[in-house]
Amino acid sequence: MAAAIRYGERHAGLTGTNPSVSTLVVRFDEGGPRIVGRGVTALGGRPHAETVALAEAGELARGATAYVTLEPCAHHGRTPPCAEALVAAGITRVVSAAADPDPRVDGKGHAILRTGGIEVVPGVMAAEAARSLSGYLTRHRLNRPEVTLKMALSADGMIGARGRGQVAITGAVANAQTHLVRARSDAILVGVGTVLEDDPALTCRLPGLTERSPMRIVVDPRLDTPVSARLAEEARAIPTHLVASSHADEERRRALREAGFDFFAAEPDEKGRVALPELLDDLGARGVSTILVEGGAALARSFLEDDLVDRLTLVVAPCTVGEDGVRGPIGLAEASERFYLTREVRFGDDRWYEFERKEG
Known part of the structure; x- marks a missing residue:
């Protein structure tokens, strides 16, 4: 998760109204943990980090763990929710850091994951991730x-x-x-x-x-x-x-x-x-x-x-x-x-x- 938080700094200030989130897709094989997909919110805010990481991982995402610095989105916009994309890709475990206060997400992303049979481990290094995403979190908390x-x-x-x-x-x-x-x-x-x-x-x-x-x-x-x-x-x-x-x-x-x-x-x-x-x-x-x-x-x-x-x-x-x-x-x-x-x-x-x- 610490690596994911550092990777998310890459596009800080460049993602429009969206936060600079990152996702690492990790396989735990015989040789130990191996990162098979990395993603950070794209310039301007789209696509989201999960989409980028899953595209890089391809079929290797099936059965893997995704580390995400912010709860995956749950609302439909121009693209399907990232939570649904993680389920469709065959991810079996999601480790997330900061909670998303956006009322369109706030717990709903984790609920989609659990309904899809994914193990969810929330709140890992939440304070560190929140510090990195503090602007986005402040805007939603204080308007x-x-x-x-x-x-x-x-x-x-x-x-x-x-x-x-x-x-x-x-x-x-x-x-x-x-x-x-x-x-x-x-x-x-x-x-x-x-x-x-x-x-x-x-x-x-x-x-x-x-x-x-x-x-x-x-x-x-x-x-x-x-x-x-x-x-x-x-x-x-x-x-x-x-x-x-x-x-x-x-x-x-x-x-x-x-x-x-x-x-x-x-x-x-x-x-x-x-x-x-x-x-x-x-x-x-x-x-x-x-x-x-x-x-x-x-x-x-x-x-x-x-x-x-x-x-x-x-x-x-x-x-x-x-x-x-x-x-x-x-x-x-x-x-x-x-x-x-x-x-x-x-x-x-x-x-x-x-x-x-x-x-x-």
């Missing part, structure tokens, strides 16, 4: 995407400097890790202040992974994003959306649309800010499962104040910014009180800390 807030902090707690544009805080190794996180995300979100101050591209720029750049979203109620922004350079190739008020200037909207931008509607909250819960609800309804929030300070503070951060990544560098710095909305001490520390690692001279929400 919104899973939110990861990532910030780089200087040794004196700053995330940037006023009036100096983009300030390099972390080194090359940590920056490469940030691009890996982008490649695994459905969308990356920043505030318009970051666009005006830093003019970022918000793409994945690692060799071989450039095509895995996520959807880009800018919270920009008044449509202050310049048509000359770097985001416009690839706005037609990479879906790029501005979260704008209905009262925003129509000429600005028209010019930005011609530059390749699209728009999400913004609703104000009681403080006059963009209502983030409603925005996340809309994105969840569109099938977005994971969002990486990268800046800046005001937007990050809003996500924290609204209790919308599921995962927090703080990258602490040894450099200092000084008195003109923009202080981060959360530091290591407060993060340790509000979240569980799940990972700590060094990348070059920088320390990378990952936290998860404390439930209950």
Whole structure:
């Protein structure tokens, strides 16, 4: 199952509204266990992992065991349910990890397998699989995407400097890790202040992974994003959306649309800010499962104040910014009180800390 979970990471962020699930078909012959079929949810979400693995295994699937990282689907769509495909292929035992909260599945997939005479062993490494599939599971549980807030902090707690544009805080190794996180995300979100101050591209720029750049979203109620922004350079190739008020200037909207931008509607909250819960609800309804929030300070503070951060990544560098710095909305001490520390690692001279929400 551990191998299946690792294999499922292959298409993380690339399977549309479906999760990146994997299936291993294993025969237990005289020579020991042997993988005869492997499958991962295809790009865009179809076909499912079970279908791919069974096709590779062919007749060797008969009498074999299937390891699946998520309960096989039970509903009819453009293709028959994966649970029925496992029965038809002659699989005799299914070992599954995470339960599927989709009401069309939720226990029904296992029921089809048992009715078809297959032995079902559920819940094997369920927590590990759920961590890998957490975006999909969060979207079904909370009707919104899973939110990861990532910030780089200087040794004196700053995330940037006023009036100096983009300030390099972390080194090359940590920056490469940030691009890996982008490649695994459905969308990356920043505030318009970051666009005006830093003019970022918000793409994945690692060799071989450039095509895995996520959807880009800018919270920009008044449509202050310049048509000359770097985001416009690839706005037609990479879906790029501005979260704008209905009262925003129509000429600005028209010019930005011609530059390749699209728009999400913004609703104000009681403080006059963009209502983030409603925005996340809309994105969840569109099938977005994971969002990486990268800046800046005001937007990050809003996500924290609204209790919308599921995962927090703080990258602490040894450099200092000084008195003109923009202080981060959360530091290591407060993060340790509000979240569980799940990972700590060094990348070059920088320390990378990952936290998860404390439930209950």
